[in-house]
Amino acid sequence: MKFLITGGAGFIGAALANHLVQTGHGVRVLDDLSAGDSRGLDPRVVFARGDVRDVPKLWGLLRGVDCVYHLAARVSVPESILYPVEYNHVNVGGTVALMTAMRDAGVRRVILASSGAAYGEQAHQPVAESAVMRPTSPYAVSKLAAEYYVQAIGALWKIESVILRIFNVYGPHQQLPPSHAPVIPKFLKQAASGGSLVIFGNGKQSRDFVFIDDVVRALARAAVVQDIDRAIVNVGSGADVTMNQLVDEIEALLGARVHRLYNDEETAGVSRLVADISLAAKLLDWSPQISLHGGLAKILQADSRFQISSSQFVK
Ligand SMILES: NC(=O)c1ccc[n+]([C@@H]2O[C@H](COP(=O)([O-])OP(=O)(O)OC[C@H]3O[C@@H](n4cnc5c(N)ncnc54)[C@H](O)[C@@H]3O)[C@@H](O)[C@H]2O)c1
The missing domain is CATH 3.90.25.10 (UDP-galactose 4-epimerase, domain 1)
Incomplete structure (x- = not known):
């Protein structure tokens, strides 16, 4: 398969990119290097430096791509409290830009790296995907808004979406x-x-706390499992x-x-x-190792x- 990973020079993205090329897939990465480092990428990964909000750049990178992993984001809760406008621009605006570019390019599936942080304070633990969301920081709100955009634009334009709510990697x-x-x-x-x-x-x-190799396996499963359009799935250790x-x-x-x-x-x-990970076992045939x-x-x-x-x- 051919993949584009936004934010693919970051902690999770680079591990995913390297895993995918090492298992025979074609991988392009788009990252502005505001936090990531492209030196950790396998030489077979095609790296492009740029902003995920740059739609013309995305058109070029999406040509021939089967599936997009959307990881590009600003990722700090405390920083998001200081700079909510910036977090909204990158995390929400970047998602909308990506979805419209995917619509134009006719890409089939997107996998969003959302966050367990979007749940906020929950009385019932472990927390299941059906919980009422109570985001308490601009970061958490931006991840939840990104989920809604991915699902809504995806449904409008027949782009399959899979949302993984990832816990502490x-x-x-x-x-x-x-x-x-x-x-x-x-x-x-x-x-x-x-x-x-x-x-x-x-x-x-x-x-x-969930180990990076387990998260990469869950992301890889989300690209190949059939009939999971619009699924929202926790990825944690449980x-x-x-x-x-x-x-x-x-x-x-x-x-x-x-x-x-x-x-x-x-x-x-x-x-x-703490994540309820029973849905991940059922839908993705995944459990942490x-x-x-x-x-x-x-x-x-x-x-x-x-x-x-x-x-x-x-x-
Ligand atoms: N690490 C965790 O515990 C965790 C948990 C839940 C969800 N997530 C999500 O997973 C994703 C990856 O997180 P990470 O831990 O690898 O963080 P990271 O900061 O290492 O990776 C994010 C990458 O996005 C890039 N980026 C930021 N703004 C960009 C922009 N405007 N255009 C292009 N690239 C941009 C950064 O340079 C960085 O390489 C994020 O979406 C994050 O919200 C992470």
């Missing part, structure tokens, strides 16, 4: 932007530098992990204790978010930023 070589570093590489970096692990709130808030348990797991892997520093002044976000322990071990093996010497730990 982690894996080797994940970026660590200072303003919004994801918690797993942040903790590993703090441990590697011999510093304290800074936990927001009381550490009892929980998240669903496991509930508090920040305190995450630090316990890191300590177990390192074989030593780390220093924990609780910061009550920082908001810890929603109290609990890699445990948190296994995934963290893979990062420590593969990512030289986190080489940790035991002399740095609390004994």
